[in-house]
Amino acid sequence: xxxxxxxxxxxxxxxxxxxxxxxxxxxxxxxxxxxxxxxxxxxxxxxxxxxxxxxxxxxxxxxxxxxxxxxxxxxxxxxxxxxxxxxxxxxxxxxxxxxxxxxxxxxxxxxxxxxxxxxxxxxxxxxxxxxxxxxxxxxxxxxxxxxxxxxxxxxxxxxxxxxxxxxxxxxxxxxxxxxxxxxxxxxxxxxxxxxxxxxxxxxxxxxxxxxxxxxxxxxxxxxxxxxxxxxxxxxxxxxxxxxxxxxxxxxxxxxxxxxxxxxxxxxxxxxxxxxxxxxxxxxxxxxxxxxxxxxxxxxxxxxxxxxxx
Amino acid sequence: xxxxxxxxxxxxxxxxxxxxxxxxxxxxxxxxxxxxxxxxxxxxxxxxxxxxxxxxxxxxxxxxxxxxxxxxxxxxxxxxxxxxxxxxxxxxxxxxxxxxxxxxxxxxxxxxxxxxxxxxxxxxxxxxxxxxxxxxxxxxx
Numbered sequence: 001x002x003x004x005x006x007x008x009x010x011x012x013x014x015x016x017x018x019x020x021x022x023x024x025x026x027x028x029x030x031x032x033x034x035x036x037x038x039x040x041x042x043x044x045x046x047x048x049x050x051x052x053x054x055x056x057x058x059x060x061x062x063x064x065x066x067x068x069x070x071x072x073x074x075x076x077x078x079x080x081x082x083x084x085x086x087x088x089x090x091x092x093x094x095x096x097x098x099x100x101x102x103x104x105x106x107x108x109x110x111x112x113x114x115x116x117x118x119x120x121x122x123x124x125x126x127x128x129x130x131x132x133x134x135x136x137x138x139x140x141x142x143x144x145x146x147x148x149x150x151x152x153x154x155x156x157x158x159x160x161x162x163x164x165x166x167x168x169x170x171x172x173x174x175x176x177x178x179x180x181x182x183x184x185x186x187x188x189x190x191x192x193x194x195x196x197x198x199x200x201x202x203x204x205x206x207x208x209x210x211x212x213x214x215x216x217x218x219x220x221x222x223x224x225x226x227x228x229x230x231x232x233x234x235x236x237x238x239x240x241x242x243x244x245x246x247x248x249x250x251x252x253x254x255x256x257x258x259x260x261x262x263x264x265x266x267x268x269x270x271x272x273x274x275x276x277x278x279x280x281x282x283x284x285x286x287x288x289x290x291x292x293x294x295x296x297x298x299x300x301x302x303x304x305x306x307x308x309x
Numbered sequence: 310x311x312x313x314x315x316x317x318x319x320x321x322x323x324x325x326x327x328x329x330x331x332x333x334x335x336x337x338x339x340x341x342x343x344x345x346x347x348x349x350x351x352x353x354x355x356x357x358x359x360x361x362x363x364x365x366x367x368x369x370x371x372x373x374x375x376x377x378x379x380x381x382x383x384x385x386x387x388x389x390x391x392x393x394x395x396x397x398x399x400x401x402x403x404x405x406x407x408x409x410x411x412x413x414x415x416x417x418x419x420x421x422x423x424x425x426x427x428x429x430x431x432x433x434x435x436x437x438x439x440x441x442x443x444x445x446x447x448x449x450x
Contacts, residue, residue, distance in 0.1 A: 031361060031362055034361075035348075069362075069366045070365045071366050073372075074369070081402065081403075085336075085337065088333035088402060091326070091330075092327070092330035095318065095322050095323070095325060095326035096318060096326050097318075098318055102319075102322045102325055106427075106430045106431070106434065107430060110433055110434050114437050117437070117440070117446065128368055166426060167426050168424075238329075238406055239438075241403075242402075242403045242406050242441075243437055243438050244441070245402075246441035249403065250380060250381050250441075250444040251380060252369055254399055256343075256396060256399070257358060257365075258365065259395075259399060260340055260395065263337075263340065
């Protein structure tokens with residue numbers, strides 16, 4: 001596959017996501033058309049999520065919430081499970097290769113999973129329109145972050161703080177690409193814990209994967225190497241989304257008809273996306289995803305305001 | 310992921326990874342298998358798939374009122390229904406980190422000086438997931 005063809009193909013597929021939902025929304029659509037349309041849409045999202053460097057869970061809630069007729073309560077429940085399934089599947093490899101650090105992830109996951117319960121309860125208690133408007137604003141914020149975010153491969157950490165040392169939040173990372181060995185440790189642990197408390201609330205409230213926030217918080221704020229931050233983010237997600245998913249399950253906001261096609265479609269798509277990583281131009285796919293997220297964010301915001309239903 | 314140059318990982322990290330791998334694999338198969346039983350009609354459903362399009366656009370409280378679907382752990386008593394059986398895969402995935410965390414406790418307490426921080430973090434995380442799962446503060450029962 002030539003890079004241009006691959007980019008063109010993925011652009012067409014991503015653009016087809018609303019069209020798939022539109023096709024399915026025709027009155028004559030049989031009930032079984034919905035899970036098929038959802039599976040295809042999630043398959044496409046899975047393909048583009050990997051080269052775009054964004055979690056499938058982050059794409060799921062804005063896109064499915066905007067273009068499918070499911071109530072936001074069920075979309076958020078499914079979104080959490082999509083992010084959870086992806087994180088659980090990736091976790092073992094990341095841990096074995098040292099790309100994820102249990103010592104770094106556990107304290108952050110503990111505060112975030114605690115606050116995610118509150119976020120989930122709040123999200124299910126607030127009026128749907130208010131949640132939709134806040135979600136729209138959050139998606140536009142994520143788009144801005146994707147535009148402006150800086151990353152540091154190996155941030156300088158002059159001195160680890162006492163808390164991170166007592167929690168053994170350090171390790172050795174060997175970069176598979178360069179062979180470089182790095183002894184890493186982190187600082188600003190209290191600030192990091194506070195930020196992760198907020199991230200947990202957002203993850204629970206909106207059912208949205210929080211990798212977009214986890215990675216900058218661990219990398220830029222706490223000083224973890226970029227690849228360790230990205231890998232550990234998946235481990236944090238697996239614990240945070242577990243807690244929040246129970247809230248949605250207990251409240252009856254988990255519909256297998258929405259969850260299963262989404263999880264399977266996203267995971268299969270991510271496998272294809274990982275194989276296309278070498279031929280796709282990540283920057284081009286990322287720009288495409290930003291445009292789709294921008295559109296979904298504006299639509300979600302206007303839907304919440306009752307302007308564009 | 311390039312695994313050739315990976316640094317040797319700690320026992321706790323490898324143990325967690327091994328259990329998580331099994332947990333995630335079983336959860337995914339349970340999810341897909343039970344959903345297949347639901348979709349093929351081998352198991353009857355509590356809410357029929359044909360009726361779902363008129364219900365899934367409603368807020369969850371309206372959906373529960375109209376469908377009579379169970380909340381909390383009550384789905385466990387209706388596992389003979391395909392849609393309820395499919396929730397078992399969801400519950401498994403949301404719980405499969407718990408044994409991984411508990412498996413670290415013997416490692417944490419058996420060390421010469423003891424690793425109380427790791428043990429405390431694992432116990433606290435298990436408690437958080439257990440509280441969420443219990444429905445105690447979420448009003449699931």
